[in-house]
Amino acid sequence: MRKTLDIDLSPEEYFTPAMMLQAVARKAGLQTGDVRHVEVLRRSLDSRRGIRYHTTVEVYCNEEYTPRDYRGHYQDCHAKAPIIIVGAGPAGLFAALRALEVGLKPIIIERGQPVEQRRLDIAQLGRTRQVNPESNWCFGEGGAGTYSDGKLYTRSTKRGNIDYVLQRFIEHGADPAIAIDAHAHIGTDKLSGIIANMRRTIEVHGGEYHFATCVSDLVLEREGAQLTVKGVRDTAGNTYSGNAVILATGHSARDIYRLFADNGWMLEAKPFAIGVRVEHPQSLINEIQYHRSPAMRFLPPAAYSLTTQVDGHGVFSFCMCPGGVIVPAATAEGQQVVNGMSNSKRNSPYANSGIAVTVGIDDVPQYANEGALALLRFQQEVEQAVYQAAGNTISAPIQRLTDFCQSRPSQSNNKSNYLGPTVDCPIHQLLPPFVVHCLQQGLQQFDRKMHGFYTSQASVLAVESRTSSPVRIPRDETMQHPQLRRLYPCGEGAGYAGGIVSSALDGINAINALQPLIPLPNHGL
Numbered sequence: 001m002r003k004t005l006d007i008d009l010s011p012e013e014y015f016t017p018a019m020m021l022q023a024v025a026r027k028a029g030l031q032t033g034d035v036r037h038v039e040v041l042r043r044s045l046d047s048r049r050g051i052r053y054h055t056t057v058e059v060y061c062n063e064e065y066t067p068r069d070y071r072g073h074y075q076d077c078h079a080k081a082p083i084i085i086v087g088a089g090p091a092g093l094f095a096a097l098r099a100l101e102v103g104l105k106p107i108i109i110e111r112g113q114p115v116e117q118r119r120l121d122i123a124q125l126g127r128t129r130q131v132n133p134e135s136n137w138c139f140g141e142g143g144a145g146t147y148s149d150g151k152l153y154t155r156s157t158k159r160g161n162i163d164y165v166l167q168r169f170i171e172h173g174a175d176p177a178i179a180i181d182a183h184a185h186i187g188t189d190k191l192s193g194i195i196a197n198m199r200r201t202i203e204v205h206g207g208e209y210h211f212a213t214c215v216s217d218l219v220l221e222r223e224g225a226q227l228t229v230k231g232v233r234d235t236a237g238n239t240y241s242g243n244a245v246i247l248a249t250g251h252s253a254r255d256i257y258r259l260f261a262d263n264g265w266m267l268e269a270k271p272f273a274i275g276v277r278v279e280h281p282q283s284l285i286n287e288i289q290y291h292r293s294p295a296m297r298f299l300p301p302a303a304y305s306l307t308t309q310v311d312g313h314g315v316f317s318f319c320m321c322p323g324g325v326i327v328p329a330a331t332a333e334g335q336q337v338v339n340g341m342s343n344s345k346r347n348s349p350y351a352n353s354g355i356a357v358t359v360g361i362d363d364v365p366q367y368a369n370e371g372a373l374a375l376l377r378f379q380q381e382v383e384q385a386v387y388q389a390a391g392n393t394i395s396a397p398i399q400r401l402t403d404f405c406q407s408r409p410s411q412s413n414n415k416s417n418y419l420g421p422t423v424d425c426p427i428h429q430l431l432p433p434f435v436v437h438c439l440q441q442g443l444q445q446f447d448r449k450m451h452g453f454y455t456s457q458a459s460v461l462a463v464e465s466r467t468s469s470p471v472r473i474p475r476d477e478t479m480q481h482p483q484l485r486r487l488y489p490c491g492e493g494a495g496y497a498g499g500i501v502s503s504a505l506d507g508i509n510a511i512n513a514l515q516p517l518i519p520l521p522n523h524g525l
Contacts, residue, residue: 003028003059004041008052011298014043028059037065044182047302051295070171074100077206081518082107083511084232084242086215089143090500091248091491093195095507096202097168102515106207107240109232111214111253112140114199115192122147125328126419129394134214137329137339138252138466141211142195144492145500147327147341151319152184152501160505168504172197175344183303187344210240217259218245218484229487244486244514248507249493251469252331256493257376260473266483267372270472270495273318273356274382275439276427276460277326277338278401279416280453282351285322288452301346304353306453308445313434315442318354318467322346326418326461328394335380336387338396338418338461350417354464357438375470382431386463389430390423397425401458404428405440414459427462469495479513488514 007027013019025032037060044054080103085092088110096106111134112118118140121132138144145151152166166179169186173194178184186194199209219231219239231241249256260267282301289302301322308315319339323346329339340352359375367374390397396418403410409426416422428436439460447454472495474482481487488510490496490503497503 001061001063003061004056005059006054006056009055011051011053011295014053014055015298024057024059028061030059030061034061036060036063039065040180042182043180045299047289047291047293051290051293051299068176070167070176072097072101072168072171072201074201074205075103077103077105080105080206082242083244083246083514084109084240085246085248086232087143087248087250087253087491087493088112088141088209089248089250089491090145090503091493091497091507091510092246093142093198093202093507094165094168094504095246095248095490095511096207097198098508098511100202100205100207102511104243104511104518106202107242108202108207108209109213109215109234109240110141110209110211112136113211114209115141115146115195118142118146119192129420131328131330131333131335131394133332134212136331137327138250138331141199142192143250143503144252144329144339144466145503146191146195147188151499152178152186159502160509162501162505164508165501165504168198169194172201185342185344185346187346188341189343210234213238215249215256218487220484226485227483228485243518244488246507246510247473247487247489247494248491248503251492252466253493254376254380257373257471257473261371261373266474266481268472268474268495269361269372269375270468270470271358271360272375272379272470273314273316273358273467274379274431274435274463274465275315275318275354275356275467276404276431276462277340277352277464278355278443278458278460279326279350279352279414280455280458282323282349284452284455284457285351288450301351303351304450304453306355306446306449308442310357310438310441310445311434313438314358315438315445316356318356318464320351320353322351323348324350324352324417326352326396326416328396328418328420329466330383330387330394334387335383336390336394336396336463337383337465338463339466348417352417354467355439355443355460356464356467357435357442359435359470363434372471379465379470382463383465386430389425393421393423395421395423396461397427397430398422398459398461399425399427400456401443401454401460402456404460405443405454407436407440414457416459416461418461422461425462427460430462468498469493471495479510486514486517
């Protein structure tokens with residue numbers, strides 16, 4: 001017999017198996033000897049009124065437990081109909097895995113390198129301070145998310161089957177705990193190996209990879225008044241043909257947006273957000289969130305999620321990394337961009353988070369002549385200005401949080417976990433005035449929700465600008481571009497997702513949408 005129940009557990013009860021067994025048996029009205037296994041289905045940590053784990057468990061009473069089988073059901077697609085997938089980030093990878101299930105041969109075109117080489121390129125960036133424009137913290141196998149913490153926070157089921165995405169990660173090496181956590185996290189150190197395992201699955205079942213291959217154009221065929229995409233062409237002049245093209249290029253592939261603009265293909269400006277990365281001692285965030293509880297020894301590094309409104313702009317925390325580091329995330333020379341990441345243990349002494357301000361087309365009237373690329377141009381010029389202020393290097397401008405909010409230069413700065421040099425800068429003079437004003441007000445308002453957040457122990461580093469795409473590639477109800485049939489824009493780069501899970505679901509949905517165009521066996525999702 002199995003019984004599902006909700007139970008609140010103290011951290012000590014949760015992490016001590018004998019104590020959990022006793023608490024669950026008591027709640028279920030059972031003797032501990034009758035409980036064969038307790039399977040945790042969901043857990044979330046609540047520190048608002050005493051620290052508790054809100055937990056849903058399945059109790060096996062006098063019944064043996066069989067571990068779940070997370071293996072997918074893939075077909076041999078070596079000789080099946082090919083589709084082109086541009087980009088090996090979450091949208092592209094999960095589109096490829098889904099294609100194998102339904103009987104399509106995925107051909108993945110990736111401008112960057114496999115994760116093994118990408119790791120070396122990132123290390124080289126740390127040594128030389130020179131950005132490889134095709135292989136960096138954003139570009140390469142796995143996309144930006146691979147080297148940006150591996151957070152799996154999406155829990156909205158409106159986009160699709162989230163459990164399916166989590167199962168594919170577990171199948172390829174992720175800790176099964178990601179299936180139960182309200183705020184699941186894999187860690188950069190683990191995620192790169194998982195991505196490599198996905199590649200092996202895709203190749204074994206007939207998929208192809210073409211790394212260091214940058215798409216420069218679409219192959220089009222006119223059928224009456226309609227343009228149909230038949231494949232893509234790379235910068236070396238090679239052509240890759242397929243029955244459809246999944247365009248999953250990520251939020252930093254600016255050359256793709258320019259390709260669309262130059263050809264007059266439909267694009268839209270999309271609101272995004274820009275700001276700074278804020279860094280605190282992790283011990284301080286723990287004290288604020290856990291209220292100096294004796295149970296802190298059982299607990300993970302504390303996280304936070306903050307949001308407010310200032311003059312009609314949202315100000316919010318983004319990609320919060322407990323026990324993390326700050327990384328240089330530019331994708332070309334002449335840019336300064338910061339992002340955050342953490343490894344699976346989250347054992348850095350610092351916590352960091354993007355704190356961003358929403359920006360819409362009405363905020364940048366000076367770029368109106370740029371049309372759909374107006375916000376992209378704004379984003380670029382901010383990154384260039386910060387780069388120049390940092391001495392034309394990828395050194396990160398740094399300022400104490402309190403000094404930033406009071407518009408005064410810092411006389412000295414805190415130590416930072418930025419993976420590169422920092423440079424003392426009055427960041428309040430570098431960013432657009434409306435962004436600075438909203439950040440200054442928002443950061444001080446956050447202290448009302450987390451007393452101690454506003455402190456001279458915290459630093460701001462600039463600029464957190466790659467929160468999402470400032471451009472949308474439109475699509476219709478069939479998920480195809482309105483002018484270019486059989487082109488399926490998806491993921492963050494197309495402006496339809498905001499993270500690993502939502503991007504993965506968008507890639508899956510693209511494959512599901514194109515199935516009616518190609519006769520396929522349907523294995524249901």
